[in-house]
Amino acid sequence: MDMPTPKAEIIAKKARVIGLLESVLPKEAVIHHEAELRAYECDALTAYKCPPLAAVLPATTAQVSDVLKICHQEGVPVVPRGAGTSLAGGALPTADCVILGVAKMNEVLETDYPNRIIRVQTGRTNLSVTGAVEEDGFFYAPDPSSQLACAIAGNIAMNSGGAHCLKYGVTTNNLLGVTMVLMDGTVMEIGGAYMDAPGLDLLGVICGSEGQLGVVTEATLRILPKPEGARPVLMGFDDNETAGACVADIIKAGVLPVAIEFMDRPCIRATEAFAQAGYPDCEALLIVEVEGSEAEIDEQLEVILKVAATHNPVELRQSKSADESARIWLGRKSAFGAMGQINDYICLDGTIPVSNLPMVLGRMNEISAQFGLDVANVFHAGDGNLHPLILFDANKPGDLETCEAMGAEILKLCVEAGGCLTGEHGVGVEKRDLMLHQFSPEDLDIQMAVKDVFDPAWLLNPAKVFPLTVSAARRAA
């Protein structure tokens, strides 16, 4: 993976830039000592690291604007940062950039139950948004597995999803408005507490733009009344094909579960060893969850279980209590941790049409054999968002490279199967160089044209999303 050569003239004026930043921010909000900068040298894609020129932690939108004005005028690239949990290297710095972190901006600005909205500063963590409204019976629906740590800022930039998005949608479907600062320091309000855009849907393109169009400092989010209850069932199958067919049939049967999660045998075994959730030792496992009152849950589960029964499950486990529900989810929720215990891994994020699930899983096994690395699967089956975990040994020379090459093959397979490179983690640097497998040069050109409008000098997070060769002319201009 290449990054642009840092500009020597920017590194040469580090002292000047820091002086300017300190003129608009409290001293402690400007970080520039080598040791302290290490905290900002990578995100959760730890294979790539580079300390930035400096990091700043503004406390207000006005300060964000001041910082951006300075960087704009000095021609210094800026990489926005939330909590640094990106798995795609979205928040990876370059040596000549300023990291602009919103971690200090984590206030709830307004909760408005009658209008079912909450307005927060974007440094606030995902889970603490729900935390702020939970006692009053509401929740914020998008629930990435990283929700304890990740910030709304990163969620908006990556358009993050979660286990329950089959029913509730992803971030973009739950975002009503933002306060955003353009690279030149212009502060703007886009959208608000109403349900649609007055003109072009700018909010729609800002969400998911990976910190390349503006720095989002505040957000108006939709909150929802909590359902009365929820209950999962666990189903085990003899092969992936049958489990895949069962997913399609459940969906066709007319009930819409809130979540359909899938685990394959390698993943089941690893999590069993780690968490002892009592999962059956089978080829494929589904966790299907529905919501409502007790009676409504029974009504839906009856349909789902009837469908499942036609696919000869080796196990059908209904939860009868909150405890049993927790046990059913336990293995799924510990899956990443469990894999991390036994191996280094990278987590892919391609999406495929659900109908191609058996084919893609079959091909993935062939690719795994070809590259000689194991792959375990745990993913959101209802929406086809795969998370193949490729297991490798970071201490073994060449293993990471093999792992990345294998990952690229699997993602290309997802595209060939009618899907895409990333369903929720974003492109960042990780999938940047694969973009031409999914898009034509013109498709990428029109996307870059959007950045041209918001950030004509290409200073905001410029080395991400678009292959460097494709963005070279614009970055140089």
Added chain:
Amino acid sequence: MMTPTTEAELAEAIGAATSPLRIKGGGTRVMPGAGEGLSTRGLSGISLYEPGALTVVAGAGTPLAEVEAALEAEGQMLPFEPGVMRGLLGTHGEPTIGGAVACNASGPRRVQLGACRDFLIGLRFVDGAGRVLKNGGRVMKNVTGYDLVKLLCGSYGTLGVISEVAFKVLPKPETTATLIWRGGTFAEDLQVMTEALCSPFGVTGAARGHDGDVLIRVEGMAGSVAYRSAQLRLLAGRAAARIETDASANDALWRDIRDVTCFAGQPGRIWRTSVKPSDMPAIAALPHRHMVDWGGGLIWTLTEENIDLRAQITAPGHSTLLRGCGAPLFHPEPPPIAALSAGLRAKFDPRGILNPGLMG
């Protein structure tokens, strides 16, 4: 009127154009302005429908009714409930799926399930330079590159001519019930809608008809609908006057809300105002005729021809002039936003030939 029958022909037509084009889907909304007509009706047909994957892909010129019939046959639906506005607008023609996308057309279910833009997962389009482009795809979760799908949805043909659209669809609920309250004041009726939407009972419609009736809709499996109707019976201290459970009566009730039939054939301007629900009563107090949807978040207003409703509203939000002329169609935007929008139009349509002037 040019009527290309393939995407390549469409690209050629746009690439070769030397003067403004007026893009037309079903023509149910006749847009002001001059230019040569370019119809999408030749780009018709469903190219992929996988009920088990909840996805449908169709040519932009496919009649909305054709898409809805295909889904209906599998017990599924377009969740965002796009309207048919020809009655209201006094036009003819058959609305197209691409036209619904171009207008981000969304009906009563928007309040709970989302708008057209929330279910649109991919599209293909031709930009003003005649380039064939795609964004999104046919899968439900996709964050690969910028989300131009949302940007194109609701761009009214000013950023490109959409040739193909892909949607996430949903199972059609087996049962529907509507609880009906006799109207009180707008503030009291807002309270009913708000309590319904703040309940855990999955309300998929909350409207106040022009006659003052408040309608609260629940949908789903039979037992669940019966349970939720019972739970919702008493709201804001008022009991529902009755519960409509007949399927075709429910269809009719919500079709009237969706298509704003109460103002069809009535002279005057029709405005579509989007605001924070709690701002609704102040707007509904203005001396015009109003109909309310989205739990108060959407207000349809019939005014006399000379009235500028925007000048009378102080709440944040915006009004579109759906019928009538003499005022801008779209709500004027603050300068920094207008500058971004104009910048985007200039990139997507460098020669300014796609519905020029329509959005600013």
